[in-house]
Structure formats: C-alpha cells, structure tokens
Amino acid sequence: MITYENLLLNLENGILTITVNRADKLNALNSATISEIKQAIQQVYEDTAVKGVIITGAGPKAFVAGADISEIAELSEVNARSFSERGQEVFSMIERCNKPVIAAINGFALGGGCELAMACHMRVASDNARLGLPEVSLGVLPGYGGTQRLTQLVGKGKAMEMAMTGDMIPAEEAKALGLVNHVVPQEELMSKCLQIMEKIRTKAPLAVGLVIDCVNAVFNKDENGYQTEANAFARLCASEDFVEGTNAFLEKRKPNFTGN
Structure with a gap:
C-alpha cells in the first residue's frame, strides 16, 4: 500500500479523487509531489476498480498555484532539462491515461498548476479560479508542457500573449477561450465534475x-x-x-x- 504525504486519495463508486494537499503552500508542486502524482497515476493505470479520476487542490484558494520556487531557484543548466522532462513525463501519463481525468480547478491554477490542469482531459473551474503561466516573471518559461498544451487549447496568438505577459485570466475568460469546459460556483464544483464523470461511465x-x-x-x-x-x-x-x-x-x- 502506497503512503502519500502530499496527496489525498479517495476512491468512491469507481471515481478516484486525487487532492494535492499542501494548502499552506497553495498546493505548490515540489519534486516530492510530482513523484507522488506519478505513483497515483500509475495506480490508476493498474487498478481496474478505478473508472475515472478527478484531480483538485486542498482548501478554497488554490488548485495548484505553481511550482515550488525554492526548488526552481536552485536549478542550473545542468539539471534543469531533467527537471523539465520529469514533469513532462508525469503530465503525459495523465494525458495518455485511457480513463477519463477531469481537473476540478478550485482556485489559482498558475504555472505548473495550469500545466497540470491542461494535461487532464477536461477542466471544470470554480467561478473564483484564475489561470495563467507567470514563469516569465521568474526569468524562465513553462517547463511541464505548458507552451505546447496552451497553444493546442487556445491557439497561437493567445498562447503567445499569456506566456509572454504572464497574466492571469479569470475563469469565465478561460471558458470563452476553450481553456476550461465549464465554470460553476465553487460549492458546485465537485458535483459538476461527478455529474460529467457519471455520464461518461454510462x-x-x-x-x-x-x-x-x-x-x-x-x-x-x-x-x-x-x-x-x-x-x-x-x-x-x-x-x-x-x-x-x-x-x-x-x-x-x-x-x-x-x-x-
């Protein structure tokens, strides 16, 4: 049995909810959390009891508000490529999963959090959600597939604008751009995701x-x-x-x- 320190997993009626549980850090992704997400998704691949997945963040403020900046600050050219490729590998596992994966975006989805959401097959956002790729403000760019998936979802021009300005956009604008599928009040977020998942399960x-x-x-x-x-x-x-x-x-x- 795998023990997770940064994730909460709950399997109910065939739907596995994976919650990034670092609310005090606005659920920022550090290396340990990326490793745990990989383990959890591998479990999804292997466990026949799992029919679908919902990924969300703990607390009312953030889905995942980026990567752990203290880790990024220590990167050099020597290890930065492997850092990027490791995250890309994990997010590609989500994208290629043959079971539906929905991101329940319950607040800020920035940087690595936005990249995680975009790797999911669908995205449902609460009305307080904000999405963006602010990496240029740190002197870097999205490294977990964000430049590629954002362009696929919103088109070249808007992807260029978002990735070069680092601006956050509200949930309704994200929906208009095709970045999220639905926007609902925060208290209805999980029920909406479950509603979609139950329809797929039929x-x-x-x-x-x-x-x-x-x-x-x-x-x-x-x-x-x-x-x-x-x-x-x-x-x-x-x-x-x-x-x-x-x-x-x-x-x-x-x-x-x-x-x-």
Missing part, C-alpha cells in the same frame, strides 16, 4: 479510452490520426461492448457495458 469504457487515444493523435506529429481512428473503430467493432451497445439500441433498452 458509455462503453473501451470506446471512451480509444476516444482519448484518437484525440491525442491529432497533436502527435509522428502519428496519422485518421489511421489511429480507423484502427480504433475496427478494434471496437470486434468488442463485446459493440455487440451489447448495438443490440441495446435496437431493442430499445439501456446497454450493460463491461469494458470487453
């Missing part, structure tokens, strides 16, 4: 996982996304859930998907 799990693969393929320069889609479509047509889903539709009943 669908075929294998199909949901392959949707994630296909959408991610759009941004993989080494992959033909159309071929990935065709391969996934063919694979699903050989699944038990395909038979169940089509039969249920024709018989006018709810399907009972098993993930096979």
Whole structure:
C-alpha cells in the first residue's frame, strides 16, 4: 500500500479523487509531489476498480498555484532539462491515461498548476479560479508542457500573449477561450465534475479510452490520426461492448457495458 504525504486519495463508486494537499503552500508542486502524482497515476493505470479520476487542490484558494520556487531557484543548466522532462513525463501519463481525468480547478491554477490542469482531459473551474503561466516573471518559461498544451487549447496568438505577459485570466475568460469546459460556483464544483464523470461511465469504457487515444493523435506529429481512428473503430467493432451497445439500441433498452 502506497503512503502519500502530499496527496489525498479517495476512491468512491469507481471515481478516484486525487487532492494535492499542501494548502499552506497553495498546493505548490515540489519534486516530492510530482513523484507522488506519478505513483497515483500509475495506480490508476493498474487498478481496474478505478473508472475515472478527478484531480483538485486542498482548501478554497488554490488548485495548484505553481511550482515550488525554492526548488526552481536552485536549478542550473545542468539539471534543469531533467527537471523539465520529469514533469513532462508525469503530465503525459495523465494525458495518455485511457480513463477519463477531469481537473476540478478550485482556485489559482498558475504555472505548473495550469500545466497540470491542461494535461487532464477536461477542466471544470470554480467561478473564483484564475489561470495563467507567470514563469516569465521568474526569468524562465513553462517547463511541464505548458507552451505546447496552451497553444493546442487556445491557439497561437493567445498562447503567445499569456506566456509572454504572464497574466492571469479569470475563469469565465478561460471558458470563452476553450481553456476550461465549464465554470460553476465553487460549492458546485465537485458535483459538476461527478455529474460529467457519471455520464461518461454510462458509455462503453473501451470506446471512451480509444476516444482519448484518437484525440491525442491529432497533436502527435509522428502519428496519422485518421489511421489511429480507423484502427480504433475496427478494434471496437470486434468488442463485446459493440455487440451489447448495438443490440441495446435496437431493442430499445439501456446497454450493460463491461469494458470487453
């Protein structure tokens, strides 16, 4: 059994909630927390009891308000690349996970926190949330994939503006830009995430996982996304859930998907 010092994990009805639990530091990501997130996501990959994930932050102020500046201040050119690549690896694990991952952004999502949220498949923000990549104020830039994912989500021009000015944007603007999917009052944040997750859980799990693969393929320069889609479509047509889903539709009943 893994013991976590910086995360709280709660599995209920197949939904694993991962809470970054450093409220006194506004849930800032240090190396230990990054390592724990990697362990937790590896657990998601391996545990068949986990059907979906919600990632959030402890307390009412912050999702994750950046990385631990005291650690960043100690970096040199010699170890900075490995520092960046390690975070990229962990966030790519989230992005590639074949189970849905939703970021419940309950406050500030800045720097590494914004990067963590963008690695999730969807983002739901409370109305007090603020998002941004302020790294240029420290003389660096986003190192956990932020320049890439922000551009994918909001487009080149706005990504350039946000990353070069370091400005924070409010939740409603983030929604208008496509950076977050929904904005709700803070007290409704987790219920909204659970509502979305429960809707996804009524669908075929294998199909949901392959949707994630296909959408991610759009941004993989080494992959033909159309071929990935065709391969996934063919694979699903050989699944038990395909038979169940089509039969249920024709018989006018709810399907009972098993993930096979």
